[in-house]
């Protein structure tokens with residue numbers, strides 16, 4: 323499938339830019355790193371505002387509870403590290419120090435999912451969405467591309483309360499249609515269609531769009547939803563799309579058992595009975611490899627979305 | 643006659659050089675990896691695998707073998723190279739590092755690689771795993787020893803100190819930790835990111851026998867391992883002063899080569915410096 327012609331940009335660069343601008347606009351912004359400031363690009367903020375950046379060393383638990391203390395004293399805190407170390411390693415600190423007291427801490431992570439590549443399973447967390455989705459009071463955001471990352475960072479800074487925002491390591495295709503608007507908690511329709519709804523999150527949104535183009539050639543008219551806020555899930559958009567198109571496919575770079583697709587499945591089971599299929603990483607740990615090779619091996623390509631679409635169309639009783 | 647002969651030292655130096663050449667080639671071919679911390683750890687790892695450890699490459703799960711855990715898992719290219727040179731798996735396999743389907747993962751995987759005793763990569767956990775292995779040896783009345791290498795940056799992690807407290811509380815004299823004190827972590831020098839000093843005093847206060855050595859001097863390394871074995875009633879930590887990137891001039895002390903592969907030109911230069919064929 324061809325997204326080779328799309329421009330690819332770094333989410334990390336756009337996040338760093340948004341954070342720097344926030345730092346200039348607002349004195350209440352404080353940033354925390356855990357010996358990964360050069361990788362997660364909080365170093366950009368640190369360079370201009372060294373007094374408002376604390377690098378706590380390799381001590382993520384400490385970082386999360388320090389973030390809580392700063393937030394309890396009126397600061398808007400961005401705590402940033404790799405997704406594996408910013409969720410799983412510190413789950414209880416987030417739960418107890420941040421989510422329970424509903425403090426204004428934004429946990430912004432990079433290097434989520436298998437596109438991490440060579441570092442392998444230890445670093446390729448595929449359960450972070452599940453962990454953060456499970457927490458009361460937590461908002462979970464997974465931007466689809468670099469420009470949306472920029473907008474989402476600005477939006478979560480304006481929102482008061484705990485947020486988890488997830489990015490990958492690799493550059494991602496820029497989707498022209500998501501560039502202008504971002505509203506926390508709202509899914510956006512990137513492409514209209516009546517036969518099936520493809521719901522993507524993160525890097526899989528671009529794959530959904532490519533799949534939709536291919537499906538047109540078969541006479542299947544797919545709607546594409548960008549579900550960039552996973553919690554709270556945009557139930558209205560979801561139910562509307564399910565009722566209007568009668569079939570749903572979800573796609574995410576995350577464990578398929580516990581991620582966005584699982585959240586969608588639960589809602590559909592209760593509110594709109596339509597055939598659905600989840601595309602994502604099966605219930606296994608990742609491994610080292612080239613990120614594109616891994617995306618193929620673990621079933622995260624546009625072809626996988628097309629196959630899943632054929633399956634739901636068959637069950638819907640459509641053309642196939 | 644000194645206990646450690648000149649021949650032994652020369653052989654270890656030779657093995658270390660081979661390991662350094664392997665790991666540079668492996669990381670270059672993989673296009674990613676951590677040369678700095680692999681090079682600083684190489685001499686201690688060479689001493690362990692070519693003199694200290696009682697292991698059997700033909701029988702990697704022999705119950706009475708000594709165990710080595712690399713808590714700073716990102717330095718595994720040095721470990722893999724030592725294991726291959728020691729005969730745990732074919733040397734050719736080293737070139738599959740980080741490639742899809744390889745037994746040599748970017749961070750150690752005990753289920754995939756013969757000789758790898760613990761899965762690590764998230765910093766700060768290996769010493770605790772080592773305590774578990776040492777406790778099991780105690781329960782089973784076995785006399786093998788357990789060695790754990792931690793990065794100095796790993797001394798930032800709370801869990802390192804939870805483990806330090808537990809190991810001396812359990813009087814684990816079958817456990818020996820090595821701190822690869824290369825004075826650097828990912829973002830820069832440890833003294834700028836999270837100062838550790840007085841590090842020896844901290845370990846002493848946690849109930850450990852502390853030895854401080856030059857981690858690139860085989861005489862001192864071997865002496866320290868002998869000493870550690872003779873200490874009774876408490877665990878020993880060897881604080882090995884090392885140089886991050888040791889052996890490749892432009893990687894020595896360079897923050898930039900913590901987690902970056904050399905490019906073609908750098909690779910060729912590094913191989914020349916290590917006396918190998920590019």
Ligand SMILES: Cc1ncc(C[n+]2csc(CCOP(=O)(O)OP(=O)(O)O)c2C)c(N)n1
Nearest residue numbers: 357679763764765793794795796826827828
């Ligand atoms: C829990 C955790 N946080 C962050 C990282 C990312 N990371 C990999 S290596 C490293 C620095 C390690 O420093 P040190 O332990 O001194 O290793 P060395 O200098 O020997 O490479 C960091 C922060 C990690 N692997 N695990």
Ligand SMILES: [Mg+2]
Nearest residue numbers: 794795826827
């Ligand atoms: Mg170090």
